[in-house]
Amino acid sequence: MTSPTDSGAPLDVRWSGVSVDLGGRQVVDDLDLLVEGGSWTTIIGPNGAGKTTLLRALSGTAPYRGTITIGPDEGVGLGRRERARRLAVVPQHPVIPPGLDVFDYALLGRSPHQGVRFAASEDDRRRTSAVLERLGLTDFAHRFVDSLSGGERQRVVVARALVQDAPVLVLDEPTSFLDLGHQMDVLELIAELRAERSLTVVCTLHDLTVVGQFADRIAVLDDGHLAEHGTPGEVLTPSVISRYWGVDVRTEIHDDTSVSVSVRRRER
Amino acid sequence: MIASRTPERSGSRLGAAWLLSGIGAVLVAGVVGVATGPVSIPIGQVIRELLDRLPLIAVDSSLSTTEQAIVWDIRAPRVVLGLLVGALLAGSGAAYQGVFRNPLADPYLLGIAAGAGLGATIAIVTELRDVFGFINPVPFAAFAGALLAVTAAGTLSVRRGRIGSPATLILAGVAVANFFTAIQTFVQQQNSETLQQVFAWILGRLSTAGWGEVRLLLPYAVLCSLGMLLSVGALDVLAVGDEEASTLGLNPRATRRVVLVVASLAAAAAVAVSGLIGFVGLVVPHAVRMMAGASHRRVLPLSLLFGGAFLALADVAARTIQAPAELPIGVITAFIGAPFFLLILRRQLTS
Numbered sequence: 001m002t003s004p005t006d007s008g009a010p011l012d013v014r015w016s017g018v019s020v021d022l023g024g025r026q027v028v029d030d031l032d033l034l035v036e037g038g039s040w041t042t043i044i045g046p047n048g049a050g051k052t053t054l055l056r057a058l059s060g061t062a063p064y065r066g067t068i069t070i071g072p073d074e075g076v077g078l079g080r081r082e083r084a085r086r087l088a089v090v091p092q093h094p095v096i097p098p099g100l101d102v103f104d105y106a107l108l109g110r111s112p113h114q115g116v117r118f119a120a121s122e123d124d125r126r127r128t129s130a131v132l133e134r135l136g137l138t139d140f141a142h143r144f145v146d147s148l149s150g151g152e153r154q155r156v157v158v159a160r161a162l163v164q165d166a167p168v169l170v171l172d173e174p175t176s177f178l179d180l181g182h183q184m185d186v187l188e189l190i191a192e193l194r195a196e197r198s199l200t201v202v203c204t205l206h207d208l209t210v211v212g213q214f215a216d217r218i219a220v221l222d223d224g225h226l227a228e229h230g231t232p233g234e235v236l237t238p239s240v241i242s243r244y245w246g247v248d249v250r251t252e253i254h255d256d257t258s259v260s261v262s263v264r265r266r267e268r
Numbered sequence: 269m270i271a272s273r274t275p276e277r278s279g280s281r282l283g284a285a286w287l288l289s290g291i292g293a294v295l296v297a298g299v300v301g302v303a304t305g306p307v308s309i310p311i312g313q314v315i316r317e318l319l320d321r322l323p324l325i326a327v328d329s330s331l332s333t334t335e336q337a338i339v340w341d342i343r344a345p346r347v348v349l350g351l352l353v354g355a356l357l358a359g360s361g362a363a364y365q366g367v368f369r370n371p372l373a374d375p376y377l378l379g380i381a382a383g384a385g386l387g388a389t390i391a392i393v394t395e396l397r398d399v400f401g402f403i404n405p406v407p408f409a410a411f412a413g414a415l416l417a418v419t420a421a422g423t424l425s426v427r428r429g430r431i432g433s434p435a436t437l438i439l440a441g442v443a444v445a446n447f448f449t450a451i452q453t454f455v456q457q458q459n460s461e462t463l464q465q466v467f468a469w470i471l472g473r474l475s476t477a478g479w480g481e482v483r484l485l486l487p488y489a490v491l492c493s494l495g496m497l498l499s500v501g502a503l504d505v506l507a508v509g510d511e512e513a514s515t516l517g518l519n520p521r522a523t524r525r526v527v528l529v530v531a532s533l534a535a536a537a538a539v540a541v542s543g544l545i546g547f548v549g550l551v552v553p554h555a556v557r558m559m560a561g562a563s564h565r566r567v568l569p570l571s572l573l574f575g576g577a578f579l580a581l582a583d584v585a586a587r588t589i590q591a592p593a594e595l596p597i598g599v600i601t602a603f604i605g606a607p608f609f610l611l612i613l614r615r616q617l618t619s
Contacts (some may be wrong), residue, residue: 091512
């Protein structure tokens, strides 16, 4: 199959009429959403709204009805390998194999470009080194991933996704368990990389305070439905947040794609 | 772009130093194994005699004909068999551990040995021999039993595609092993006329080995080792779990199935010639991981080499500790392996 990834052009991601049943519960219900090539869409919503499931359907790890297209083709027909060349996933809870060093872990990102034996070529190693260098991880190359701190570990998982060289980057809560400083580090890094590589970014986040500054579009998911969709300035308003999260916030709009949100304690 | 400073070699490469040390261990174990025995033959002469057997090399070992026979017809096949069986057990252990992402997986503990024993017993009592004619069906029956056992243990410990805790798999393996052993004992009692033959096979040890056993095992050893070595890359991908492996382009179920078949064939072939030897598949890969890191690109080849050396040396111990009597080799491996198992189990529980 000729892959659209060869041209290096940004790829659209589109969910059309997508429903996901998990254990008899309709977690995602007839959802339509378009993420344009090269843009960043962040999906937010209360706990249990179906954010992670939506991403798992995209990455082919949750069965769904409807169609999801990655670039010009439907995801189901792509096969694991081609899908992995188009789509790199940073999972919410990555499995860190014990005793594997940073270089070898990041090198796993080359898997979809390798043959059935998954043997690494010199080119695979060069690309891995270049990514580690770019993310400032060169000095960590021979440390075991399971010995790193949370912030360092998250960089390493992002490194693996970048090594994959896919035009679409999917991140599920990439900042959970990180302090505010490290959250900003990771999100700023993704913003830089997206600009450098014209990546399409699909991301879920739960922290409303940072979400408004790192996306072109924000989609609010509520109980499996797409409740709101627009620019951060359109979506991150006190009334929307009050409706779906039940909290009072103050917003400060710097411009249409940069909104900070601060939360106030409720009167009981 | 700036030239990268990262040394582009890492744990995932085998490395010449490790490969050489593995080969060195095999050679040392081989020579020690051949040189040890009730008739003392100087090690230098043993080495010369062995070199003399290599093609294109002619060295005079100045050994008598009897001594030559002891070295070449009695000791050498036993040592070679020990090397092959050790390699297969350790290699399959490493493969099982990769497939199940479980450092406690071992052909013996997973019930594979018991399954192979049951398969072989059924083959012997039903005299399958006649059906196949010239091919010895016992190893095949052992393989079928082994595959059945590992499938049973694996299925029992996996729920809805999620692999249970390391201890769950081992408990499932213990249950399967006991169940299979019960059936095997029953079948054996029903056919008491074949009792001796069955026992000889089940307990079968390296002591009765001749070049015939080596010839029987060699094709399996070569094929399985090759198969396992070809799967090291996939096993490394599988180490991040089924879901992530899938997003990296690997089919986790198909991979697991293929590796399980190859590893089970390896374990069954080993059991078929040597009987039930436990813990080799546990101790050796674990020690290798501690020395050389956890990438399967290192763990598997080194487990094959060090596993062979380990079992050949364990056999030397089995022959010498109570000489002239012999200890079953499984006693030696369990003596070293069981404490090792507890050590790994403790580490699992604390992490």
